[in-house]
Amino acid sequence: MSEITQPSPVAVSLGAVRPLLLNWRRHVPLLLVAPLLIYMLVLYALPVLAMLLRSLNDPTWTLSHYAALFEDVVFAKTFWITFNTSITVTLGCLILGYPVAMGLVRAKTMAPFILVIILLPFWTSVLVRSYAWMVLLGRHGLVNEGLIALGMIDRPIRILNTPLATQIAMIHILLPYMILPIANALRQIDPSLIRAASGLGATPFMTFRQVILPLSMSGVAAGTLLTFVLALGFYITPAMVGGPRDITLSMLIAQQVDQLNWGYAATLSAVLLATALAILAAARHLPGVGNAFKTSMR
Amino acid sequence: MILTRLLAASVVGLILFFLAFPIVVVAIVSFSEATYLTFPPPAFGLRWYKAYFNSEDWLKPTWVSLWVAASVVVLATFLGTLAALGVSRLSRPMRIFATGLILSPLIVPGIVVAIGIYYAYARYGLVGMPIAMVLAHTCLAVPFVVTSVTASLAGLDPRLEQASLSLGATPGATFWQVTLPLIRPGVLVGALFAFITSFDELIVALFISGTGAVTLPRRMWDDLRFQIDPTIAAVSTLTIVLTAALMGAAHYLRKRNQA
Numbered sequence: 001m002s003e004i005t006q007p008s009p010v011a012v013s014l015g016a017v018r019p020l021l022l023n024w025r026r027h028v029p030l031l032l033v034a035p036l037l038i039y040m041l042v043l044y045a046l047p048v049l050a051m052l053l054r055s056l057n058d059p060t061w062t063l064s065h066y067a068a069l070f071e072d073v074v075f076a077k078t079f080w081i082t083f084n085t086s087i088t089v090t091l092g093c094l095i096l097g098y099p100v101a102m103g104l105v106r107a108k109t110m111a112p113f114i115l116v117i118i119l120l121p122f123w124t125s126v127l128v129r130s131y132a133w134m135v136l137l138g139r140h141g142l143v144n145e146g147l148i149a150l151g152m153i154d155r156p157i158r159i160l161n162t163p164l165a166t167q168i169a170m171i172h173i174l175l176p177y178m179i180l181p182i183a184n185a186l187r188q189i190d191p192s193l194i195r196a197a198s199g200l201g202a203t204p205f206m207t208f209r210q211v212i213l214p215l216s217m218s219g220v221a222a223g224t225l226l227t228f229v230l231a232l233g234f235y236i237t238p239a240m241v242g243g244p245r246d247i248t249l250s251m252l253i254a255q256q257v258d259q260l261n262w263g264y265a266a267t268l269s270a271v272l273l274a275t276a277l278a279i280l281a282a283a284r285h286l287p288g289v290g291n292a293f294k295t296s297m298r
Numbered sequence: 299m300i301l302t303r304l305l306a307a308s309v310v311g312l313i314l315f316f317l318a319f320p321i322v323v324v325a326i327v328s329f330s331e332a333t334y335l336t337f338p339p340p341a342f343g344l345r346w347y348k349a350y351f352n353s354e355d356w357l358k359p360t361w362v363s364l365w366v367a368a369s370v371v372v373l374a375t376f377l378g379t380l381a382a383l384g385v386s387r388l389s390r391p392m393r394i395f396a397t398g399l400i401l402s403p404l405i406v407p408g409i410v411v412a413i414g415i416y417y418a419y420a421r422y423g424l425v426g427m428p429i430a431m432v433l434a435h436t437c438l439a440v441p442f443v444v445t446s447v448t449a450s451l452a453g454l455d456p457r458l459e460q461a462s463l464s465l466g467a468t469p470g471a472t473f474w475q476v477t478l479p480l481i482r483p484g485v486l487v488g489a490l491f492a493f494i495t496s497f498d499e500l501i502v503a504l505f506i507s508g509t510g511a512v513t514l515p516r517r518m519w520d521d522l523r524f525q526i527d528p529t530i531a532a533v534s535t536l537t538i539v540l541t542a543a544l545m546g547a548a549h550y551l552r553k554r555n556q557a
Contacts, residue, residue, distance in 0.1 A: 029386075030392065031384070032380045033388060036380065036400065036440065036444075037399060039437075040399055043415075043436075043437055044414070047415050047418030051414040051417040052410075054417075096313050100310055118314075123542050123545040124321055125498035125515065125541065127500050128538060129320065129321070131324065131518070131531075132324045132534075135323060135327060140335070141335075142323060142337045232407065235407075236501065250407060254409060257413050272407050272409075276405060277405070280405060
């Protein structure tokens with residue numbers, strides 16, 4: 001900084017100490033981050049890694065746990081249910097989320113009101129929201145009573161503890177994760193492009209198809225991936241409102257831990273984690289996804 | 299034209315109804331006088347709130363949850379703010395490693411985190427100790443503190459710090475008198491998120507709370523296995539109000555900070 005100016009006598013006398021001081025300064029950022037890094041390594045990352053290692057060394061070093069997965073009917077079925085549920089839920093969120101995102105961006109005076117309705121469930125815990133669906137979908141719940149009152153069914157039908165209940169509740173829980181990135185992308189569209197399109201004679205539908213939809217794809221991609229990855233790991237909701245036989249990967253892992261089958265539980269965990277990471281790694285290369293991810297995570 | 303707009307508005311309205319309705323129903327049911335779950339309630343009253351406030355079975359987990367969440371706020375805000383101050387100035391490989399590790403709890407499926415923590419904590423006899431809940435929840439809460447403080451720091455004009463330093467303030471004085479007041483909203487938002495993350499957390503609690511550190515979500519979960527009596531609706535409504543108030547505060551702070 002002050003290389004050009006004449007060094008003061010004090011600075012000269014400190015000359016010998018200076019490199020040391022400079023070195024110390026250079027490590028300040030690392031010293032600030034180190035406590036948290038050590039904390040997280042010891043209390044979270046190493047425990048998770050140690051657990052995952054059990055998939056390879058239980059009882060001795062072996063790949064047999066992974067090899068066994070290929071012939072494992074329970075695993076195949078669970079993986080299929082988990083994947084299938086995640087796809088259904090993601091599609092549901094996309095279909096319901098896109099119109100709301102458009103409504104949110106277009107609305108003027110209503111915008112704060114719409115935002116609160118989107119954020120209120122977002123701020124409520126997954127447990128409470130799953131409980132809300134237990135109340136609504138039960139045998140004597142509001143949905144059954146309503147359908148009977150409308151004359152659509154004669155007696156209560158079973159909705160709670162079926163895959164449908166899981167899907168409805170998960171869509172409800174994950175919808176904000178889809179809406180917010182899409183709204184973010186829609187907000188960044190230059191309004192003059194839309195005016196230009198309609199000025200050139202495009203119908204509102206054509207403007208939507210050819211201008212708005214393509215320009216919002218980065219938000220759609222981000223919301224879809226985020227929703228899908230979060231859906232893969234769902235545990236509480238399917239356990240509470242889902243069918244007793246519709247077990248997701250997370251539920252199977254918890255079951256295996258209860259039975260102290262650590263090798264199997266760790267193998268399933270590794271598969272679940274690898275699937276989530278692979279999807280996110282692939283997603284990083286999509287344009288605009290990284291950015292939208294960051295904003296939606298906050 | 300008007301018809302299509304009306305149609306679009308009603309579609310959006312219906313989806314918003316779908317979002318809000320379940321939560322409204324829980325709130326309404328919580329004021330029911332009936333001894334079982336039914337909607338609409340035959341009569342309204344505070345019966346289930348009284349049941350909650352008179353039950354040691356519910357109040358004890360509530361205190362555990364509040365204590366754990368408050369401790370998590372202190373620990374996560376301290377560690378997270380320090381880290382946020384350093385992370386942007388790290389060398390590139392170190393920065394990628396640090397952000398990857400710090401943000402990973404947002405991406406790693408909850409069950410994987412939970413059983414990993416259970417696996418290690420059980421070996422050291424930590425299961426059933428409230429302090430173990432604090433240690434584990436801090437890891438889950440810290441990403442929110444780091445992202446929130448980092449966002450505040452990104453909006454900070456570096457010339458303010460430079461001016462302070464060139465006017466002779468020590469780095470310490472510059473931090474306390476210039477940097478910290480400017481990033482305080484970000485730190486507060488991070489702290490609020492940390493509180494809610496811990497207060498609402500269930501999956502880790504299922505594995506490590508044992509019998510000695512039963513938190514409120516864990517107590518609700520245990521109760522739901524046997525019955526869905528309206529006490530849970532009352533507890534849920536109280537937690538909805540608490541978290542919505544805190545989140546609303548966080549949202550307001552962040553908006554005001556951006557403006």
